[in-house]
Amino acid sequence: MQTFEGNLLTGDDQFAIVVSRFNELVTERLLAGAVDTARRHGLADDRITVVRAPGSFELPIVAQRLAQSGKFTAVICLGAVIQGETTHHEYINHQVAAGLQQTALETGVPVAFGVLTCQSMDQALDRAGGKAGNKGVEATLAAIETVNVLRALAAAGI
Template sequence: MKHTLIEGDLLVRDASFAIVVSRWNELITRRLLEGALETFRRHGGAEDNITVLWVPGSFELPLVADRLAKSGKYQAVCCLGAVIQGSTMHHDYINHQVAAGIMRSSQESGVPVLFGVLTCETMEQAMDRAGGKVGNKGGEAALAAIEMVNLLQSIDQNQA
């Protein structure tokens, strides 16, 4: 049985990307941003094709990401944030709504909107995921953005 395989490669080419970053837990989110920027650079991205926007907290990520995704200026939008569990259930409400908002924006706009939001129990876990022993989830979101942009372009080319 023969099948068709369509994959997105990991070369940026001339795509434009937006990165929306939560200022809340900036110690963590700045590291996520650095990881994303480094990943875009390593994969051929030009600095002038990347726009970085800061929002107050993770709850504000979906609104700004949706506006950017629907602007037609960006091929993908990366959302970077860190919601760390406290002594209340606040984090559950934030995490669920942020995830749903980011997913909805991606589906409605047709533009990849990537979830690079850490949802950790402790600051130590967040540090591990922001360039520590578990890698950098900001870089992983950027890599997923690159792959998705190229995959969608490949799908469009194969349907033409």
């Protein structure tokens, strides 16, 4: 049996982090978690590019541009869509997820989904460094591991 796994170390990688300004109280915490995690896993500050998008809906187009540029090993997308009194959040969430996945599949560049989809601000804050962890940390770890598993597959000719 042959098994491929990615490790959690970075080297000469270049990561882009796209963060939504909407719900900034939450997204700045996600960003802090993502940047801290990248640093702790070996990524130097000059290898991290932060790009701010107006909201979560704009994350896919910005991520696509970054992934297509050929400059980045991975793109990490951070945002927070919080349910309001209408179903608006459902349309945003589905389109953002689909757009980010499409970018990853079309470019071959890992695009990590660190977008919170919560029913309340309290839930979002819990997932942005509170009692439920930090989705920015999780998305960054997923990006690092995906980059490395893709390298392992390529090294094996797969």
